[in-house]
Amino acid sequence: MRTVETLLGGEWVRTGEWIDVHDPADVRTPFARVPALSAKDVTRAYDHAERGFAGWKRTSPFERARVFTEAARLIRERAGEIAADVTAENGKTLAESTGETLKAADFLEYYAGLARQGYGTLLHDVRPDHRTHTQREPIGVILVISPWNDPLITPARKLAPLLATGNAAVFKPATETPLAGLHLARALYDAGLPAGVLNVVTGRTAEIEEALLDDPRIVGITFTGSNAVGNRIRRRLVDRNVRFQGELGGKNASVVLRDADLPAAAKAVVAASFGQAGQRCTATSRVIVEQPVYDGFVTLLAAEVRALTVGPGTDPATTLCPLSSPKQRDGVLADLNRAVEQGATVLTGGGADTGRPHGCYVEPTVLTGVTPDMAVWREEVFGPVLAVRAVDDFTAAVAAVNDSGFGLAAAVFTRDLGSAYRFADEAECGQVAVNTTTTGWDVHLPFGGFHDSGTGYKEQGEEVLRFSTRVKTVAVHIGAPERTHG
The missing domain is CATH 3.40.605.10 (Aldehyde Dehydrogenase; Chain A, domain 1)
Known part of the structure; x- marks a missing residue:
């Protein structure tokens, strides 16, 4: 030692x-x-x-x-x-x-x-x-x-x-x-x-x-x-x-509008959500999708998540690392169990990686059927867990982003410049991303959240x-x- x-x-x-x-x-x-x-x-x-x-x-x-x-x-x-x-x-x-x-x-x-x-x-x-x-x-x-x-x-x-x-x-x-x-x-x-x-x-x-x-x-x-x-x-x-x-803390949201490049949005959301096993303050943990593209986007999202490789950080093939400690792993698993008890559906993942019993592994997880009153939608999980909801339109999407005690980061995926700037104006958070991840702020860019995030x-x-x-x-x-x- x-x-x-x-x-x-x-x-x-x-x-x-x-x-x-x-x-x-x-x-x-x-x-x-x-x-x-x-x-x-x-x-x-x-x-x-x-x-x-x-x-x-x-x-x-x-x-x-x-x-x-x-x-x-x-x-x-x-x-x-x-x-x-x-x-x-x-x-x-x-x-x-x-x-x-x-x-x-x-x-x-x-x-x-x-x-x-x-x-x-x-x-x-x-x-x-x-x-x-x-x-x-x-x-x-x-x-x-x-x-x-x-x-x-x-x-x-x-x-x-x-x-x-x-x-x-x-x-x-x-x-x-x-x-x-x-x-x-x-x-x-x-x-x-x-x-x-x-x-x-x-x-x-x-x-x-x-x-x-x-x-x-x-x-x-x-x-x-x-x-x-x-x-x-x-x-x-x-x-x-x-x-x-x-x-x-943060409960960061990514919004996918009906005109978005869906494959690109799915890749960006997965990168933002599952890098460092979701243990980033700016990680996306909520995804809000306009109803007309919800099914197509969720299909793409699930495929990207299933392609992740769970393993130790020393393995070059690993794309999803372990959580940082047994305490952190157990807390995330408890949050997942509570989400299912409250009515959420596990689309993929949902448990510990039982093949590595001595490590702090949790499967990359996507939850659907999530409602705004569920704890997994409102509280920070800080792990590889992503909750997805459908909304009717842009106004409802912004309202869902802002319906949070936190205000650190949010992203919107759209091809419309007007929607992008409107989202930047209306999102109640310290960092706004357009067609890119909620994570990845450079050293010279001011960083910090609104509300309970800062x-x-x-x-x-x-x-x-x-x-x-x-x-x-x-x-x-x-x-x-x-x-x-x-």
Whole structure:
């Protein structure tokens, strides 16, 4: 079993307590372990971050950019090793893990460039002989909490902008998938990131939650995960001046209109629904089809789903990987059983892959006969499960998309440009796709949902600077010094 150390105060440390890391393709034997830090260790992490921030905020943005550019180079150089660990701890295919690794490097490179750009705006001033501008400044020590489903790209998405703008971070990777985040930390450390600027807390959340969330030095928390946990964090912050950026749940819909290219739509929906076994926040989990093409589309959809190959992420033939853990597998199977009990029909799939009893496999599943009141239509399943409904027309389709507490992503498939733009205007979600998947947003594109899917602060692009920086307004009198009389 490999032992992987964690990063605190510029040093790689271990403890006497460990967390085992398992491969969801076969959970019988752990393949790695990481330190299980204590509450005292977490406080030490904040001590280091506080000291690290004091120096990093004054570091030249060109030096910050150099560190990030070098870290991106190292990630690309180590892509094979990193992708193998992502697959081993998460289960996704090597192709998906490699894509995630290279995208993490993209984030570092993008924010290296952004760190070099202007950081404010020159403003007109009504007073003669005055020049007024705004400037952006880092806010301080930020807690980063990332999920298990994208264990490398999510911390890269969060850490890159906040570190590039001069903040320091305490980073808590998901307990199930800590190795990917440690690879990211290793690349930044090897690239020259100063001690204390980034500290990685590997540990069991239940044992360190109070120390992690209640430290008075926290000025911001960025979190990706479930609504239940996100809302618990928000309630904990209610009387504190701490920014909260949350990327929470989704129940994303794809709409297939009667004029759509049905074979292309079926391929895109399957890619959006079953990539990473449906364990993406932007995965399509609801399909809304206009009645005249419902039967034809469902036939095409079922054929595409049945063509998927279930297997371990290390097998090049695999197109549907295992779920990330036994807990996740069992939860998805329970959701499927409840859907059938409530009246849904299993068109294909519907159970565990019994041929691999030691892995976390669920068959790719399509449900029909689904009604709006069913839990599988309204609640996030986060697995390879797709629910399909027919509607009468465009208006009913948009109403079905918006009839949700979530608002992350939606797609429409149509040949009509008017329908496409009308859908973009009327869909109540943060991302809209036309004739393409609900997944796959690039590093420079603002990302984040509406309603219960997000909290107002976007990720990615320049929009994220609203979270990781504060704006100061500076007025300079450039004329003769003003005289006072007394």
